[in-house]
Amino acid sequence: MHGIPKGLMFAVYYPVIATIGVPANLTVIAILSRRRCGLSGCTIYYLVSMAVTDLLVLVTCVILNRIAGIYFPYSFLSTTPVCRLRAVLNSTAVDSSAWLTVTFTFDRFVVISCQKLKTKYCTKKTAAWVIGIVSTLCSIKNAFLYFIYEPVYTFNNVPWFCNIKLIFYMSPAWAAYDLFRGIFNPFLPFILILLLNALTIRYIIVANGARRRLRAQSQGENQSDAEMKKRRKSIVLLFAISGSFLLLYFLSFITILYVRIAKVTYFSGSDFSQSIFILEGSAFMILFLCSCINPFIYAGTQNEFRVELKNGLKYPLLRLLKRFEI
Numbered sequence: 001m002h003g004i005p006k007g008l009m010f011a012v013y014y015p016v017i018a019t020i021g022v023p024a025n026l027t028v029i030a031i032l033s034r035r036r037c038g039l040s041g042c043t044i045y046y047l048v049s050m051a052v053t054d055l056l057v058l059v060t061c062v063i064l065n066r067i068a069g070i071y072f073p074y075s076f077l078s079t080t081p082v083c084r085l086r087a088v089l090n091s092t093a094v095d096s097s098a099w100l101t102v103t104f105t106f107d108r109f110v111v112i113s114c115q116k117l118k119t120k121y122c123t124k125k126t127a128a129w130v131i132g133i134v135s136t137l138c139s140i141k142n143a144f145l146y147f148i149y150e151p152v153y154t155f156n157n158v159p160w161f162c163n164i165k166l167i168f169y170m171s172p173a174w175a176a177y178d179l180f181r182g183i184f185n186p187f188l189p190f191i192l193i194l195l196l197n198a199l200t201i202r203y204i205i206v207a208n209g210a211r212r213r214l215r216a217q218s219q220g221e222n223q224s225d226a227e228m229k230k231r232r233k234s235i236v237l238l239f240a241i242s243g244s245f246l247l248l249y250f251l252s253f254i255t256i257l258y259v260r261i262a263k264v265t266y267f268s269g270s271d272f273s274q275s276i277f278i279l280e281g282s283a284f285m286i287l288f289l290c291s292c293i294n295p296f297i298y299a300g301t302q303n304e305f306r307v308e309l310k311n312g313l314k315y316p317l318l319r320l321l322k323r324f325e326i
Contacts, residue, residue: 021292037304045127054291080159186249251283
């Protein structure tokens, strides 16, 4: 991989994750919207909202930003006003995806660990309010990004491309905003998901231990326990969710810290050997991968989802065979 030109690597990598991620998220949205997967209403709301935001990340960040920038560098998407708008949409989509993952993790924590709160909090109405509030706050927070960019150059009175203004690195107000961005995402979601999953897993382990002792006394230790198998699946799912998020978002936070501590600028040139390019480019590649694999983590592990997926894949073939029946 060291010998592969970085531009070529990006030109191949981003179309691949878009080709995989966009249909995967559309499939999740289509299947879960039919509500035939044995999931509660609020769970479906969270999973669909996460699939929608992951789809937006792939469309705005990967297709309209990365792929368009590589293959169509001088399209209208590269004019400064559109470039600024894309920056706002990109950050809003990424933040919404991260915080909806947090809200879903908290919902699972309540379902498993807080039986009294479960009936009041885990409802479709609450889920809709939470999703709406999270999306609104992420939009407001990222609207300020529109004002940190200036044109790289102007040609025929048309400003082209985006370059971060020097004042963004020198102004205490912008420095505080940039630090807040890093805390808002990925640092705070990083810590909250880690904490919530740790508490949930601890509860499951304690509950499983108590259940195992009761079954050993009443039926013998070798008896199978369907409930404990179900909880073990929950632990695997939680580790998959938390592990993927923590791993895939970690480099993004490191990049923000590096820019401030080392007093360098975010990458905006063409020197691919710069350390900030290597760090920032790797962070984005891994972060966007999260939106590509989320459908396989959140929905692909559900048995009912797999049944619906198989039925959906077989349906066109069955219709075609029926059409040619004599």
